[in-house]
Amino acid sequence: MKTIYVDNNATTRVAPEVVEEMTPYFSELYGNPSSMHFFGGQVQKKVEEARERVAALIGARPQEIIFTSCGTESDNAAIFSALQVAPEKRHVLTTRVEHPAVKNLVAQLKREGYRVSELPVDRHGLISMEEVSRAMTEDTAIVSVMWANNETGVLFPVEEIATLAKSRGVIFHTDAVQAVGKIPVNMAESQIDMLSLSGHKLHAPKGIGVLYVRRGTRFAPFVIGGHQEEGRRGGTENVPYIIGLGKACELAASNLEEKNLRVKSLRDKLENGLLKMIENSIINGDREQRLPNTSSISFEYVEGESILLKLSDKGICASSGSACTSGSLEPSHVLRAMGVPFTAAHGSIRFSLSSYNTEEEIDYILEVMPPIIEQLREISPFWKGAAARSCSAS
Ligand code: PLP
Numbered sequence: 001m002k003t004i005y006v007d008n009n010a011t012t013r014v015a016p017e018v019v020e021e022m023t024p025y026f027s028e029l030y031g032n033p034s035s036m037h038f039f040g041g042q043v044q045k046k047v048e049e050a051r052e053r054v055a056a057l058i059g060a061r062p063q064e065i066i067f068t069s070c071g072t073e074s075d076n077a078a079i080f081s082a083l084q085v086a087p088e089k090r091h092v093l094t095t096r097v098e099h100p101a102v103k104n105l106v107a108q109l110k111r112e113g114y115r116v117s118e119l120p121v122d123r124h125g126l127i128s129m130e131e132v133s134r135a136m137t138e139d140t141a142i143v144s145v146m147w148a149n150n151e152t153g154v155l156f157p158v159e160e161i162a163t164l165a166k167s168r169g170v171i172f173h174t175d176a177v178q179a180v181g182k183i184p185v186n187m188a189e190s191q192i193d194m195l196s197l198s199g200h201k202l203h204a205p206k207g208i209g210v211l212y213v214r215r216g217t218r219f220a221p222f223v224i225g226g227h228q229e230e231g232r233r234g235g236t237e238n239v240p241y242i243i244g245l246g247k248a249c250e251l252a253a254s255n256l257e258e259k260n261l262r263v264k265s266l267r268d269k270l271e272n273g274l275l276k277m278i279e280n281s282i283i284n285g286d287r288e289q290r291l292p293n294t295s296s297i298s299f300e301y302v303e304g305e306s307i308l309l310k311l312s313d314k315g316i317c318a319s320s321g322s323a324c325t326s327g328s329l330e331p332s333h334v335l336r337a338m339g340v341p342f343t344a345a346h347g348s349i350r351f352s353l354s355s356y357n358t359e360e361e362i363d364y365i366l367e368v369m370p371p372i373i374e375q376l377r378e379i380s381p382f383w384k385g386a387a388a389r390s391c392s393a394s
Contacts, residue, residue, distance in 0.1 A: 001315040004361045008201075009150050009178060009294060009352035010319055014244070015203040021247040022205075025240040033237055034228065043239055050246025054210055057249040058195065059186035066211045066229045067242050071177040071198030072101040074211040075144070077222035077233070078173040078194040079105055081213075082142035083114070084220035086171075089141035091115045095127055095156070096337040098146055101196075102175055103333070106144075115139070124286040125154035125338050132161055142171045147179035147195075151321055151334045151350055152285030153294025155183070162191040171217065177201055177209075181252040182291050183260070193217045199241065203354075204248035208241035259355045264292035266362050267353050271295045273366040278373050280386075282344055284321070284335060293353040296321060296335075298344035301383035302376040305329060307349055310372045316365055321348030343382060 005013070025043065033044035048062065055062045068074045079092065079102070092106055096118045103118075110116045117135045119127050127145070136143060143165050147158050158174045165172035173194040179185060180195075181202030187195065194217065199208035213219050213232070225234020274297060275281050284296040299307065304320030311318055321332045331345030340348070351365075377383040 004316045004357075004364060006351045006353055006357065006361070006365070007317045007319050008354040009153075009350065011200045011206060012203045012354055013356060014205050015248060015251055017251060018204055018244045018247045022240040022244040025243055030239075033239060034226070047237055047239060047242050050242045053246035053250045053253075054197075057185070057253045058180060058197070058212060059188040059190075060212050061215060063230070064187070064212050064215055066213060066232045067237060067245075068209040068211050068223075068233060069207060069235075069238070070209040071099075071175070071196050071201070072209075073222070074196030074198070074209045075099070075101040075173075075175050076105055077211050078196060078213075079109075079142055079144055080222050081194075081218075081220045082171045082173070083109075085218040086141050089139050091117070091137060091139040091141060093117045093119070093132075093135050093140050093143045095119045095121065095145055097121055097125065097149055097151075097154075097334045098144070099150055099175060099177070101177075102144055102146070119145075121154075121337050123339055124289075125149060125152050125284070125334070126286055126289065127156060129157065129160060129164070133164060136165065136168055136170055140168075140170045142173055144173040144175065147174045147176040147185075148182070148291050148294075149285070149334060150178045151332055152296045152338075153178070153291035153352075154285040155179070155289045155291065158192060159190055162193070165193075166191045178291065178294075181249070182293055184256060187212060187214070199245040199248060202248050202252050204245040205241050208238055208245045210245070260292045263353050263355055263357070266357055266359065267293055267295050267351070269359075270351060270353075270362045270365060271297065273362075274369055277366070277370045281373075284338065284340055284344075284348060295351045297349055297351070298340065299347040299349065299373050300344050301380050301386055302347040302373060303329065304346060304348050306376050307347065307372060310376070311349075311365075311368070314364075314368050316368070319350045319352075321345060321350060343386075 031039035031043040051062045051065045106116045162172040171193045176195045177198045180197040193214045195212040197210045200206040280300040282298045335345040
C-alpha cells in the first residue's frame with residue numbers, strides 16, 4: 001500500500017539532501033567542535049556554516065542563533081529567560097491556543113504564583129490587538145504568541161504585537177515552529193526579540209531546534225553547563241543534526257514562494273473538493289490569514305478518530321483535532337477556544353501538506369473521503385438525529 005503523508009505539521013520527511021549532508025558527521029568527522037585539534041576544528045567550521053544557513057532563512061545574524069534540542073526547549077528557554085532577567089515582573093501574556101510547549105509551561109508558572117493571561121480567540125481563531133494592548137501591563141515580563149497555529153494554520157499578527165511590546169519595553173517571543181520554512185520570516189525587518197523553530201517541521205531530523213535571540217536582548221541560559229553557544233546553552237552540540245538543520249534551511253529558502261504557491265494550490269484543491277462533495281463540512285480557522293499548507297476541516301456528526309482509522313486503512317496519514325484524555329475524546333483546546341460546536345469539533349481532521357505531495361495524492365484523498373464520511377454517518381446516532389430534525393423542519 002502506498003503511503004500518502006498529509007500530516008506535515010506533526011513532522012516531516014527528512015530531505016534526502018539533508019541526510020546526505022549529515023551522514024559523514026556520525027562516523028567519519030565525529031570530532032567535538034570545542035576541541036583544539038584540527039579534527040574538532042573542521043567540525044566547528046561546519047557548525048558555523050549551519051548557523052549562517054539558519055540565520056539566512058530567517059534574516060538574522062549568525063550570532064543570534066542558539067541551537068537547542070527542540071522547539072519545546074526553545075519555547076521554555078525564551079520564557080524562563082525573560083522571567084530571570086526581570087525577576088520583579090510577575091506577569092506572562094500569551095493566548096489560549098498555544099502549543100503545549102507554551103501552554104503547559106505557563107500553567108506551571110501559574111501554579112508557582114505568576115500571573116498568566118491567556119488571550120481568547122474569535123470563531124476564526126484570531127486574536128484582537130486591542131485585547132493584547134489592554135492585557136500588557138508594567139508587570140508583564142514577556143508576551144509569547146505563536147506565529148502560526150499548528151492545528152488550524154491560523155497566522156497571528158506577531159510583527160504588530162512585537163512593535164507594541166517594544167514600545168512598552170516588554171520582551172516579545174514567538175513560537176514560530178509552524179511558520180519557519182512555510183512562510184517568509186525576516187528578523188532584520190522585525191521587532192521580535194526571540195523566536196523558536198524546530199528542525200523536524202522543515203525536513204530536518206527530530207531533536208534539533210533553534211532559539212533566535214535578537215542582539216541586545218538580555219538573555220539567561222536555560223540549560224546551564226559548558227561554554228557552548230557562547231555560554232547561552234550548555235551541552236556538546238548535536239553536530240550532525242545542526243548540520244542537517246543548516247541544509248534544510250538552505251533548501252527551505254530556495255524557491256519558497258514558488259513551493260508555497262504549489263502547496264497552496266494542492267491544499268485548496270483538496271479543501272474545495274471536500275467541501276463540495278461532503279455536506280455539513282466546515283473549515284476551521286480564518287481562510288485568508290492561514291498557512292498555505294494547512295487545512296482543518298470538521299465533518300459534522302462523525303468522530304475524527306473513526307475517520308483517521310479509515311483513512312489509515314487506505315494508506316492516508318492525517319491527524320484529528322481531538323485528544324484522547326482519560327478515555328474520552330475531548331476536542332482540542334484550540335477548537336474549544338474558537339467555540340467550534342461540539343458536533344463539529346469532534347469530527348475535525350487536519351490535513352497538512354508539504355512540497356513532496358502530488359496532485360495524484362490529492363485526487364486519491366478526494367476519491368476515498370466521501371464514502372468514508374457516508375459510511376460513518378450511516379452508523380452515527382447524531383447524524384440520524386440531525387437528518388430527522390432537518391426533515392421535520394423542511
Ligand atoms: N510549537 C508548535 C507550534 C509546534 O507545532 C510544536 C510541535 O508540534 C512545538 C512547538 C514543539 O516542537 P518540538 O516537537 O520540536 O519540541
